[in-house]
Amino acid sequence: MLARRWCCATICVHPTHGSGFATDGSAASTTGYHVAVAGACLLAAFSAELSRRRISQAVGCQEAIAKPTRRVVVARDTEVKDGDLKQIKIEPAEDGGIEGAVLLARIDGKLYATGASCSHYSAPLAQGVAAKDKMYVVCPWHDAAFDLRTGQPVRGAGLQAIPTYPVSVENGNVVVEVPKAMEDFESPTVVRRDPSDGRTFLVVGGGAAGVAAADSLRQEGYTGRIVLITEERHLPYDRPMLSKNVAKGAEPDSIALRDLAYFEALDIEVTRGKKVASLDAANKVIRFANGEEMSYDCAVVATGATPRKLPIPGGNLPGVLQLRTPEDAEKIAAKCTKGKTVVVVGSSFVGMEVAATLKRRGCDVTVLGMEAVPFERVLGKKVGEVFRDFFQSKGVSFVGGAIVSEIAQAGEALSVNMKGGKSLKCDVVVTGVGVIPNAEFVTGVEKARDGSLITDECLQTSAPGLFAAGDVATYRSPSSGSQLRIEHWDVATSQGRFAARGMAGKPSKFDQTPFFWTSIFGKNLRYVGHATQFDELLIEGDLPKMNFVAFYCLKGEVKAVATMGRDPVAVAAGELMRLGRMPTTAQLKGGSKPVDLLDMLRQFNCAGAVDRMPAPPYPPSSPNPHSEPSEFSALSM
Numbered sequence: 001m002l003a004r005r006w007c008c009a010t011i012c013v014h015p016t017h018g019s020g021f022a023t024d025g026s027a028a029s030t031t032g033y034h035v036a037v038a039g040a041c042l043l044a045a046f047s048a049e050l051s052r053r054r055i056s057q058a059v060g061c062q063e064a065i066a067k068p069t070r071r072v073v074v075a076r077d078t079e080v081k082d083g084d085l086k087q088i089k090i091e092p093a094e095d096g097g098i099e100g101a102v103l104l105a106r107i108d109g110k111l112y113a114t115g116a117s118c119s120h121y122s123a124p125l126a127q128g129v130a131a132k133d134k135m136y137v138v139c140p141w142h143d144a145a146f147d148l149r150t151g152q153p154v155r156g157a158g159l160q161a162i163p164t165y166p167v168s169v170e171n172g173n174v175v176v177e178v179p180k181a182m183e184d185f186e187s188p189t190v191v192r193r194d195p196s197d198g199r200t201f202l203v204v205g206g207g208a209a210g211v212a213a214a215d216s217l218r219q220e221g222y223t224g225r226i227v228l229i230t231e232e233r234h235l236p237y238d239r240p241m242l243s244k245n246v247a248k249g250a251e252p253d254s255i256a257l258r259d260l261a262y263f264e265a266l267d268i269e270v271t272r273g274k275k276v277a278s279l280d281a282a283n284k285v286i287r288f289a290n291g292e293e294m295s296y297d298c299a300v301v302a303t304g305a306t307p308r309k310l311p312i313p314g315g316n317l318p319g320v321l322q323l324r325t326p327e328d329a330e331k332i333a334a335k336c337t338k339g340k341t342v343v344v345v346g347s348s349f350v351g352m353e354v355a356a357t358l359k360r361r362g363c364d365v366t367v368l369g370m371e372a373v374p375f376e377r378v379l380g381k382k383v384g385e386v387f388r389d390f391f392q393s394k395g396v397s398f399v400g401g402a403i404v405s406e407i408a409q410a411g412e413a414l415s416v417n418m419k420g421g422k423s424l425k426c427d428v429v430v431t432g433v434g435v436i437p438n439a440e441f442v443t444g445v446e447k448a449r450d451g452s453l454i455t456d457e458c459l460q461t462s463a464p465g466l467f468a469a470g471d472v473a474t475y476r477s478p479s480s481g482s483q484l485r486i487e488h489w490d491v492a493t494s495q496g497r498f499a500a501r502g503m504a505g506k507p508s509k510f511d512q513t514p515f516f517w518t519s520i521f522g523k524n525l526r527y528v529g530h531a532t533q534f535d536e537l538l539i540e541g542d543l544p545k546m547n548f549v550a551f552y553c554l555k556g557e558v559k560a561v562a563t564m565g566r567d568p569v570a571v572a573a574g575e576l577m578r579l580g581r582m583p584t585t586a587q588l589k590g591g592s593k594p595v596d597l598l599d600m601l602r603q604f605n606c607a608g609a610v611d612r613m614p615a616p617p618y619p620p621s622s623p624n625p626h627s628e629p630s631e632f633s634a635l636s637m
Helices: 048-058 208-219 240-244 246-250 260-265 326-335 349-360 381-393 489-503 569-579 585-590 597-604
Strands: 019-022 027-029 069-076 085-090 100-107 110-115 129-131 136-138 145-147 153-155 167-170 173-179 200-204 225-230 268-272 276-280 285-288 293-295 298-301 305-307 341-345 364-368 397-399 404-410 413-418 423-426 428-431 435-437 466-468 473-476 515-520 523-529 536-542 547-554 557-564 632-635
Touching: 069 085, 069 100, 100 173, 110 167, 110 173, 129 569, 129 597, 136 153, 136 569, 153 489, 200 208, 200 293, 208 225, 208 298, 208 489, 240 246, 240 326, 240 349, 246 326, 246 349, 260 268, 298 489, 326 428, 341 349, 341 413, 341 423, 349 364, 349 381, 349 428, 349 515, 364 423, 381 397, 381 515, 381 536, 413 428, 466 489, 489 515, 515 569, 523 569, 536 585, 547 585, 557 569, 557 585, 569 597
Parallel strands: 200 225, 200 298, 225 268, 298 466, 341 364, 341 428, 364 397
Antiparallel strands: 019 027, 019 069, 069 173, 085 100, 100 110, 129 136, 136 145, 145 153, 167 173, 276 285, 285 293, 305 435, 404 413, 413 423, 515 523, 523 557, 536 547, 536 632, 547 557
16 A cells, blocks of 8 residues: 655634634544654655556546545635635545545635645645746745646656645635545646657656656657657656665665656666767767667657766775665765765765765765855855854864875775865765766757756757756856756756756746755755856845854845745745746845745736736935844855
8 A cells, every 4th residue: 555645834714713614514623733854765666556546547539437435615715815726535435425625725715625745855835935937836845736627747857746626615715525435646637658759769868857858758748659768777756865875875766766667667768878979960860889779759868977087096996986876876875884984075965965864874074175155156154154164063074175196095994185285084975066968979059168068948959859957057047148067866856847848839838937955964055046147145044053044145136045044935936036026135135034936936826917027115325214223244255
């Protein structure tokens, strides 16, 4: 039986008497509903059992199977305000109805009822945000989005759909019709392969973008042949999990995004362990390293990027390791056992995640970073100092301004030598010094200076029928017109979906605000936007306590936002940026209280509010003489 997963506190359906009721007369209390959030590997629960039980029902040509339902009063109509997202507990009933939860939303004046949890890691969607121009609800943790009308996953890391339920207002009560056997998630609605459709679409790459593209082709109505090609021997897996738990390298099936039964049910051919030697975009043909060829009608390149090697003497020694694949993680786990001394070269997010992981394994860990503090290039010095102090409080040493010049074998140990004469002895070196886009095998297309594939707003390359998604794509931003290449899992997954839409003849501009997250020693950072530089950093909250919102501003505009302990502010900021409704630097600094981004987005979601934007509390060019001291602090870079 599939495990059920509930999370998040609920609301009271009727604040005056604390309970609801089902139409059959059974109780439906909504108070005191608290359960544990599922662990970090919940996605692995979507196993072959899920495919066997639910894929067949999702295929569009198969008739829907009627399920016994019950109708439950979940709220008074007056209690659900426009823009609200509320989680409602459904109590078990005497007629066999099991307990569950629904998300009740009123967007643009209309009620919607869906499953309550994100299909990525079961985050409570009621704690997320919505956007009525897209009609989706956004997960507060990792930015996955689901259509409120259909439950289909439309953005980010959530691959399963969420159920949707009929909802109505009867005698002032909000009534939701739910199955007696409620499920947290369901397979997306897809179409079957049509043998008469002679087209062949290729998905080159088995990472986040690749599996999302293959999924979405069937969801977007494509009925021809799909071939997903990966040079790895594994099915597509949750790659970010490896830097957070290297032990997962020994059990890649536990972090698989989809199992083989799923691909078979959707008639998606998965070719594993075969390297594509070349892709001739002009002639629409790929050649494998073994000499085989395959022609295509449309293709998406989603091959990601390869970790850079240290271009120094000793950079290829056996004890110098990198992380990308489960095999890499398994090797790191085998060498970095309790008591080992490890030097991590590079203070990127992957490098710092690995450092935290190895420290938890009992290793003595030192991080060498070229920057003065961790994440300085992205988060700035002030925020980086907080992370440096946090890591040091956990026993991880950090050396900033370090440039490694050589790694030498010293008996069974390694000597990491730095410019300036300093050196460190260790057992293992793990490097995290950037990546190189995997696009060298593609010919006949326009490329960027870093070798990535240049695309338009819809992720199509300069070659007809060829798209790119993920780390390998440099795309044109619809909002700024600038060329961006984003190395984030969330963006890669979303771009796979958008590329598939283009391949299926339904091109749409990739307008998502870049988003990423990291989890280190139990602390979660969210970052949304893209700020290659900033001239002002505004902090609301408490930096040392890691409970803050940081606004990265350039020439009076907010370019990016980082948060800790403030969900769902990051995803709300992302939606406001996408909509062009983010407050200016002057608006953020001018009021007596911090600007409420959640309320701004909520107002946008109300009926008749398409063109309404909360006015600044004073003209942006002049100070407000009546304001109290602002809770924001302005910091230099």
